[in-house]
Amino acid sequence: MLNYMASRLGRYWSTLRSLPVLNPTAMLELAQEREGHPVAGRTGVPARPDPHLMAALEWLAAAQDATPDDGISRGYSFAYSTYFRGRGWQPSYPETTGYIIPTLFEAAARTGRQDLAARAVRAAIWECEIQLPSGAVQGGVIGQGNSPAVFNTGQVMLGWLSAFEQTKDDRFADAARRAGEYLVSVQEPNGHWRKGNSAFARGDTTLYNARVAWALAEAGVRLGNEDFKLAAQRNLKAVAGLQTGNGWFPYCCLTDSRRPLLHTIAYTIRGLLEGGRVLQDDELLQAAVRASASLLNRVREDGWMSGRFHPDWTPAAEWSCLTGEAQMANNWMRLHAITGDRRWLEPVPRVLQFLKRTQNRTSDEVGLRGGIKGSFPMSGEYGRFEILNWATKYFADALMRHDDVLQGRSAELMSAFILA
Numbered sequence: 228m229l230n231y232m233a234s235r236l237g238r239y240w241s242t243l244r245s246l247p248v249l250n251p252t253a254m255l256e257l258a259q260e261r262e263g264h265p266v267a268g269r270t271g272v273p274a275r276p277d278p279h280l281m282a283a284l285e286w287l288a289a290a291q292d293a294t295p296d297d298g299i300s301r302g303y304s305f306a307y308s309t310y311f312r313g314r315g316w317q318p319s320y321p322e323t324t325g326y327i328i329p330t331l332f333e334a335a336a337r338t339g340r341q342d343l344a345a346r347a348v349r350a351a352i353w354e355c356e357i358q359l360p361s362g363a364v365q366g367g368v369i370g371q372g373n374s375p376a377v378f379n380t381g382q383v384m385l386g387w388l389s390a391f392e393q394t395k396d397d398r399f400a401d402a403a404r405r406a407g408e409y410l411v412s413v414q415e416p417n418g419h420w421r422k423g424n425s426a427f428a429r430g431d432t433t434l435y436n437a438r439v440a441w442a443l444a445e446a447g448v449r450l451g452n453e454d455f456k457l458a459a460q461r462n463l464k465a466v467a468g469l470q471t472g473n474g475w476f477p478y479c480c481l482t483d484s485r486r487p488l489l490h491t492i493a494y495t496i497r498g499l500l501e502g503g504r505v506l507q508d509d510e511l512l513q514a515a516v517r518a519s520a521s522l523l524n525r526v527r528e529d530g531w532m533s534g535r536f537h538p539d540w541t542p543a544a545e546w547s548c549l550t551g552e553a554q555m556a557n558n559w560m561r562l563h564a565i566t567g568d569r570r571w572l573e574p575v576p577r578v579l580q581f582l583k584r585t586q587n588r589t590s591d592e593v594g595l596r597g598g599i600k601g602s603f604p605m606s607g608e609y610g611r612f613e614i615l616n617w618a619t620k621y622f623a624d625a626l627m628r629h630d631d632v633l634q635g636r637s638a639e640l641m642s643a644f645i646l647a
Contacts, residue, residue, distance in 0.1 A: 250314065252592045253305035253605070253612060260585075260604040276338055280626040282588045282597030283619050284334050284343065287327060289593050290316070290616050291346055294369075297353035299324040299616050301368050303594030305605075306612040316594060318368040321357060322376070323617040324350050325364070325383030329647040330620050332393050333627060344393070351390035354383050355402045362405035377413065377420045380406050381439030388445055389643040400450060407446045410439060411458045418461035434479040435491040437466045437498025444505040445646065456506065463502045466495065467514040474517035475538050486535040486543040488609060489551025492518065496558050501645075504565055512565070519558055519571070526574040530581025534602060534609055546607025549585060549599050552578050553621035560628040564637060572632060579629055582622055620647075 249257070290300040298319025305314060328347045335344035359365060363375030364383045384406045391399035413422045420436050440462035447455030470476055476495050480487035496515045503511030521540045526532055532552050533542030556578045563571040585603045590596040599618035601610015610618065624647050631637070 249305050249612065252590060252595060256305075256587060256590075256595065257605055277626050277630065278588065279583050279586055280334075280623055281338075282586065283599070283623040283626070284338075284340075284597075286593075286597035286614070286619050287331070287616065287623070288343070288346060290598075290619075291350065293594075294319045296369070297346075297349040298357075298369065299327055299350060302601075302610065302616055303598065303614040304612060305595075318370050319353075320368045320616065321354060321364050322366075322379035322382045323620065325354055325379070325386035326647065327616060327620045328354075328386030329389035329643045329645075330623055332389055333642075333644040333647060334623065337627060337630075347386075348390060348394060351386055351399055354386060355398055358383075358402055358405065362407075362409035364406065375409070377410060377422075377424055378433070378436055378439055380410060381436070381442040384442040384446055385646045388442075388449055389646045392449070392643050403446050404450055404452070407443055407450075407452065407455045410443055411454055414458055414461065418458075418463075418465035420462070434466050434469065434476050435494035435498070437463055437502065438494045439498070440466075441498045441501040441505070444502050448505055459502055460506055460508070463499060463506070463508070463511050467499060467511055470514050470517065471538070473538075473540065474514075474519075474521040475540070476518065477538075483535070486537060488535055489522075489532060489548045490554065490609065492522075492536065493551050493554035493558055497554065497561070500558060500561060500565070515558075516562065516566075519555075519562055522555060523559075523570070523574060526577055528577065530574075530577035530579070531603075532578070534607060544608065546609075547581075547603045548607070548609045549582060549601065549603055550609070550615060550618040550621060553582055553599070553618060553625050556582075556625040557621060557628060560625070560632060563632070575625075575629060575632070579625060582625070586622070 287299065291297065293300045293316035296319055298321060301317040301320035303316055328350050331343045331347035335341055359373060359375055361375055364380040365373045366376030366379055384403050387399040387403040391403065413420060415421050420433065424433055440459040443455045444459035446452060447459060476492060478484050479495055480491050496518050499511045500515035503509065503515060525540060531547050533544050534546050534548035534551065535543040537543045556575050559571040559575055563569060582599065586597065586599060587595050588597060595614060598614035599622045601613045601615050601618060602608060605612055
């Protein structure tokens with residue numbers, strides 16, 4: 228027994244020596260992760276409303292309340308960071324606040340909580356107030372300057388289009404139109420965006436801008452702008468043209484194009500998938516299918532997926548990117564909805580159970596309770612020791628979509644939720 232205890236203490240000590248200074252809540256969470264979380268909540272058919280969904284929505288509401296404006300906090304950090312200079316709630320993040328808007332509208336419709344719809348409207352108005360004169364949306368969080376960012380602009384467009392559909396308020400359509408005009412103005416003739424990429428990510432590896440093209444395609448249809456649709460098609464054709472035979476996308480990561488994040492791979496897939504749907508282009512849809520199929524067999528029995536991948540789709544990390552897992556669950560369910568092929572549903576329950584096991588619904592610390600971490604374990608490379616608003620958003624989206632699957636409902640293609 229003493230040898231066993233000494234071995235465990237030695238293992239934990241070697242881990243702790245490499246960590247930043249953490250508070251007791253984070254230390255306990257990390258220890259529980261390493262021991263293995265029990266499955267939280269029921270297995271099988273979930274209770275309705277799903278307690279995991281409700282906890283995630285409460286976290287998103289707390290993240291909005293934690294800021295001095297109507298944006299949504301980027302996340303909650305347990306470690307001191309030179310980037311944000313402290314622990315706790317971070318400033319509002321325009322990019323992800325934008326695409327959380329349709330999530331809040333959908334959650335309000337499903338749960339009857341109109342306070343969530345009101346939060347979505349407030350967030351959309353705030354995005355209008357901070358839109359740059361060029362029509363662009365800034366990169367980074369509030370307080371990090373106002374340099375325009377192509378990707379962020381596209382993501383907020385999705386929120387404005389959702390708010391316009393829900394409220395019929397022309398200011399949201401006008402904001403989306405100005406954003407689209409900016410994106411068209413800075414696009415290269417070959418369809419890529421080289422100018423205006425975020426200063427907070429590598430500018431030479433941005434195939435995930437396919438998600439920007441999806442936003443442009445949606446705006447082109449919903450606002451009746453042919454230039455937006457043509458710009459979207461140029462980009463998506465360029466992205467699909469760089470895909471390799473095994474479905475791989477080069478130049479597709481925030482930091483390391485040799486081992487891209489599942490997060491940015493999933494962004495690229497969703498852009499091609501939804502762009503192909505909107506533009507009625509089967510070539511684009513098939514590009515999304517090839518990449519998604521390659522990832523089907525990369526889900527372990529317990530639902531774990533690697534946070535990064537090599538070009539042959541072998542795992543390139545020992546930690547999981549929880550955002551990317553939630554995104555892929557959404558992507559597979561969207562593929563099922565669009566194609567009717569049930570093979571896309573096979574890994575979804577495993578992935579969702581894994582994500583549920585990582586969610587802490589009982590902590591006294593509001594920044595942890597109900598949110599989804601950047602990585603599992605939380606000491607992993609992506610969003611290290613952070614709870615992220617976009618990870619929580621994609622988890623909530625996946626739970627709502629899976630409820631549709633379980634109830635045999637088909638998504639209405641022109642609903643606000645299609646933009647989430």
